[in-house]
Amino acid sequence: MSALQCDIQPAPPLRLTPVCTVHTGIVRLAVTGRFLQSHRAPADEFGVFVPHVAPVPDDEPEPQVWAEAYVMSTASSSAGGFPAGVEYVRAAYLADPRGGTGRWLHLRGSAHIGKGINLGYRITVQTTT
Template sequence: MVFQLELQPAPPLHLTPQCVVHTGTVRLFETGTLIHTSGAPAERFGFFLPNTHPLPEDAPEPQLWAEMHLMTATAASVSGDFPFGVAHAHAAYVPDPRHALHRWLHLTAAAHPARQVRLGYRITVQSP
């Protein structure tokens, strides 16, 4: 299954000159037929954070803390006990897929399928 997603970032919060917090929400949804089995593993997804700056080539790697939480979920009409939610949030600066020289802030996680899931995210970037 491939999730479609819709991002709603908040303005970055600059706690100190070396510490920035990026927050927002992401809505994951499936528009086609949803086949949901009780033993299905969580589906991986990821996205580049909007409103961020690239990591300069000569900059040291910052420390990153990624967090995601479930805000709402809309399940398909099914009977039985099916999990839904998010796990394994991870942030990293990864190369631009358009083959540019810079690396950009990217968030990945895994979500259990549901008709629609709204997640909150927070990434703290601490530069040395």
Template sequence: MVFRLELQSAPPLHLTPHCVVHTGTVRLFVPDTLIHTATAPAEQFGFFLPNTHPLPEDACEPYLWSEMYLMTANAASANIPFGITHTQAAYVPDPRAGLHRWLHLTAAAHPARELRLSYRVTVQTP
């Protein structure tokens, strides 16, 4: 299944010099031409969080807590599952072959026709 996402982020919230919270919303949607089935597995999706700083290669690995919440759903049918699962944040290598790693959020979704999700990633450096 192919779905698209639109991302809106809020400015980072600096709780302490060593703790930053990144929040925003994601809209997942699929083209109307796709046929959904009740037995289809959840599809992986992910995105790099905007307004984040890279993690230099010599930096200690920060502690990460990731959360994603379902805000609204537009389901095609009552028999089709929808929702999200397996939310995880990690610093991953730069896809442009840079030297730093960037904050990336992944999850798996049964997107129905459209899902609006809220996310929060807390980053605490040692």
């Protein structure tokens, strides 16, 4: 049985204006355990909370959020030609799954991982205040 391992390494945020901040970093995705790759295999869904980003209080409006990701490197099986890439990337502020107040920045998408893939990400957050 295989499992998806996800690790995120954020870079320091870039504050463009008092209401606009850009969060960047690397998401490392790897398949652990038994590995089977197919040309027709669907992309694997991934999702991770972005560390070191302050939550949005429940009583504040949702910030505007734009997300993008790109492939930095891949680790494939010995038989090449399998797809590798990222698609359907999005970010939003979600409730903390541990409970509590506030919403936390979450990045998700789908990726054709092979054995492993490193994705660069950029999330632009614009608040109203």
